Amino acid sequence: MCCAVGSTREAVIIDFDMAGLSVPASDDSVPFELRTRRYPPGFNVTIQDGKRHHNARGLCGLAVEHDLFACGGLFHPDVLRLDSQDQGHLNSFAEARQLLERGAALKYAIDRLTPLATLRVSPVGWSEPLPQDQNRGTGSPLRPKAQV
């Protein structure tokens, strides 16, 4: 279970369908499929509730930096707005994202965000549930049938 400690709400990460293990490809102790995971051919790179790393594309291999970039994408200006007019707050919010986009460790971004913890945020252009045609985020490998 992946929950933050001490937060008002706990975050549970779900949907590990595409998840893999960041172990050397030569590590025979891990099933081959879990150490050579790739994004599926239909992987949707354009989503409204996050951002994808530019190398997170169909048939490309998973990487930790893609996760980090996606974490930054959770509070990208196109995805999430900080409800504050304080320029210092806005700068810290942006810096935390930029750190993740550059592949910095999550703890550095958390350090930047912690002073802002109680500030409110609002989704930008998405809500729950996402419209049907905008929520095909992961994209299963297509079935080989040609539907009209």
Add this chain to the structure above:
Amino acid sequence: MSCVKQTDFPAVAALQVTSPALEGLYLRTPGSVSFSWIPQLSLLTEKGNQPSCLDYSLVVDMENIMRRGPVGYLPIIICEGTRDSNLGRKMLQLRAYALNTWAFWPGFCSQKVCLGVILNDYRATVCAFSQRGDQLLCVSLLSNVKIESAAFASFWNSINYWALLVTQHIVSSCSVKAVVHQSQVVTVPAQRPTARALSTETSAAASTAAVTEESKQAANMAQPNVAYSSTVRVMDGRVYKVFDYRERSVLPEDQRWPELSLKHIPHATLEYDNKQPMHRLSIISYPFIQGDHVPQTVNDVISVLEAVNNLHADSVIHGDIRWMNVLLRSPDAAVPAPMDVDTPEHARMWTFL
């Protein structure tokens, strides 16, 4: 089963969702057996008509079975649309679906009969499947006939009869009370399909019998923030998720794998696994409770980052971090609330097995 009326066969152009002929077979009474037709795709007819749906599946919604069975509805008639002129592959797929149906509900399918329908560019191919012992029996009822032909019209008439027939089998075998609403119309065919005895065409692929569910979602189901996908279903407080790679050419490394879900989603269990890497079929389940995907404060963002940090500490790369894959919940919730939103569609009932 007394409200059976003779009606005219509807013209192919009228085969739309709104067609009374289709709606007429939708029977639903609480606690009863019910049928519904599921629209899948549009297919132009030769005359330029475009029915809003021609790839149907007839599902039998048996609420009692739903409570007892691990995954939802029981399909009896399976239709597939394709533009591939090689129908052999489609027929194999339908055959596998039939086998799976019987394998999954052996106690409820005392008469193992299933219809497979392939719609292919104005033409239809229909087979009936049955199982006797270890053998799968298959008989061709229609072979590549025009869907506007009298032969197909006759078959179309017969579908309702098949539905009735299978319902009776199910009712007699599991003591579920079938109620036909007064306003419903069930068409009786001119020639019953059972007049064509099922000949023996043994399936060499019978070993693929397994369990599956392929779901489309019902938007009006009880859990409002669950996005139902083609592989996910929520039932009895649990989320059932299917990983079905049979009849699909997907390398193992490109498939979705349930292993890490089982490890990292609390209380997740493996319901079924056929252990065939190239044609894998797995079903997992995990508890469902309400939650929220939308962050309210920066604290929610921090919570996600910490959760991902914990995953990375375990050498796990998630690969699909987005708000819809995050569930924010109150810390006092008794059970974690895993959900799935892979390819949600909100408007349609799910369909064939």
